[in-house]
Amino acid sequence: MSRYRNANASRDAHITTLRALCAVLVLACAAMWWGWYQAPKDLTISIPPDLRSGSTQKWWEVPPSTVYAFSFYIWQQLNRWTVNGEVDYQRNIHGLQAFFTPSCRIALSSEYDARRNRGELRGRVRGVFEVPGRGYRAEAIKILGQDTWVADLDLVINEQYGGVDVRDVYIRYPLRVVRADMDREQNPFGLQIDCFEGKPQRLTMPGDTP
Incomplete structure (x- = not known):
């Protein structure tokens, strides 16, 4: 009987741990979704008209x-x-x-x-x-x-x-x-x-x- 109770307790503890992990994953997914939702939909990048050579341009800078x-x-x-x-x-x-x-x-x-x-x-x-x-x-x-x-x-x-x-x-x-x-x-x-x-x-x- 004692062995049966220990097995049930171990199973319940494992289920509780899995539920906690699921809750953490749900919260993480919600946070990522919120970050994606708040991200700007459009970014305007100004590129100089002379494209004969490569250009390194920060997106917020205006040439x-x-x-x-x-x-x-x-x-x-x-x-x-x-x-x-x-x-x-x-x-x-x-x-x-x-x-x-x-x-x-x-x-x-x-x-x-x-x-x-x-x-x-x-x-x-x-x-x-x-x-x-x-x-x-x-x-x-x-x-x-x-x-x-x-x-x-x-x-x-x-x-x-x-x-x-x-x-x-x-x-x-x-x-x-x-x-x-x-x-x-x-x-x-x-x-x-x-x-x-x-x-x-x-x-x-x-x-x-x-």
Whole structure:
């Protein structure tokens, strides 16, 4: 009888041990599932455009070339007025608002109101493009921190009114760019323009008349 009781006790102890191990495994699986569930669904990795050689890139770093391409693309779209600047400029500010910081959006809207009141937008057609030979280059991007840059865009501004050129100038725009990875649906770049880091400068090109 004693041997039978000992066997039952040993069996019960073994079952208890197995149950405890099962409980630990369930908890471990639950923890792994929770970690997997909380992991980011998407990771954006910026790769420099020159792929002739290999590149080691940390996924959270944004290369200067990407900052330049983003700032130039957004600024060009903002300043593209195809029919009437009074309508096109306001529409562009609204349509591109996800790519500007809140303070910059307010500044752009204030500038729009001031220029409209002065009659500088009605009927204007505008386009901007890079000064030939002054596209992306190392000195065009200043790194202020891991999440802050200044992009110097050397652009040609061409404005027309009634089919006649009324403005054709060279301007350097020092655009402040910040990381803003908040809404990938509205802003897949994860960057925003924070308006100017200093005043835009008029450029003098070879052959210009003083």
